[in-house]
Amino acid sequence: MLRRTEYPAAIRNLIAQLRQMPGVGPRSAERIALWMVRTRTDQPEQIARAVTDTRHSIRPCNLCGFFAAGEICEICGDSSRATELLCVVEQPTDILPLEKTGVFRGRYHSLGGKISPLDHVAPEDLRIKELFDRIDREKMSEIIFALPADVEGEATTNYIVDLLKHKPITLTRIARGIPAGGGLESADELTLSAALSGRTKL
C-alpha cells in the first residue's frame, strides 16, 4: 500500500487555517502557506503579530460601535464634530464609506445588524437601547437613517422611527435613486419608482 506523500502536518494545518479567511480558497491558501514557509524575510512573523495585536487592541467603540483602539473611537472622540447630527448605520464597516464622501460631519451609530425575524434577529439583539440612551443624553436635532435599502433595513428604520416620532427631532433617510453613472435601462423597477417619487425640484 502506497501512502500518499503530503506536506508536513504543520503546513497542512497552516493551509487549513488560512482557508478560514474570507475569499481565500484552497489554492490561494496553499500558495500563501508555501510563501510563508519559504520566504527569507520575517513578514510571516509580522503578519502573525499584527493579527494578535489587532485582536488584543481593537474593540467596538462604547458609543457608536465603530472600531476603536480604546473605549471611544476617533469619530466620537473628535470634539470638532457636530454632536446634534447622528447617522444610524447597520454595520461599523458602513461608516468609512460615508466618511469618504466628506459630506457628513456629525456622528454615527452602528446597530450591529438589522431586524430580521427569519434570521432570528430581534430589536433587542441590536444596539437600539444604546441609541436611545444617546438620544436622551446628547442633544440631537436630526437623525439620518442610512440602513440598507432592503426589506429588513426598511423594517428596522420604521421600527426606530415609530419609537422616536413623538420627540422634537427631525428624522430623515438617505435618498434612493439612480446610482451615479447608472443608466435608466440598468435600473430595476423598485429603484426607478423610488427615484420618481423622490424627485427633487430644479
Next chain:
Amino acid sequence: MLRRTEYPAAIRNLIAQLRQMPGVGPRSAERIALWMVRTRTDQPEQIARAVTDTRHSIRPCNLCGFFAAGEICEICGDSSRATELLCVVEQPTDILPLEKTGVFRGRYHSLGGKISPLDHVAPEDLRIKELFDRIDREKMSEIIFALPADVEGEATTNYIVDLLKHKPITLTRIARGIPAGGGLESADELTLSAALSGRTKL
C-alpha cells in the same frame, strides 16, 4: 481642515501586513482584516499561531530540500522507497505534483533554482554539490531530470548531465509533448517539434 477618518492604526497595519501575502490585494486584505477584527471565534488567533508554529518547525530536508518537520523529510525517511532512483526538480514545490501521479516511487532532489546568468544564479548557488554528495554516497541506477522545459531548465540539466555522463548511471529526462487533453491547434511549435521527435512506438 477636515482630517480624513480612517481605521485605527492597528487595523491599518494589519491590512498592510496581509497585503504582503501573495495574491492578496488591497480589497481582500481589508476584507480579511475586518473579518479578523469582528469574528467572535478565535480563528484569527489560531491562524497567527499556525503561522508562527510553521515558521518554527518547518525547514528544508537536509537531503532533498523538501519541506521537513525535522532534519529529514517524510520521503527521504521512507525506507520502503527505491533509493537507486532519483528525480531532480527545481523547487521543493515541484515534488508533490510528481508524487500525486503515484508513478514514481524513488526519491527527489530539489536544486532550489535553475542556472540563470541573467538572474545571477550560478551552479554554485544551487544544491548541486549536495546532489553529487548523494550520488557518491547512495548507489543510484537512474537519475531522472524533471526541470522546467525552458532555456534555464535545459541549461541546468545539460550542465549536470555533462558532469555525470562518465558515471555508470542512466540519465533520463521527463518527456516533452502534447499535454493531456490538449489539441494540436493549441500547441506551440516547440511543443509540437518535441512531441514529434519524442514519438514512441505503438
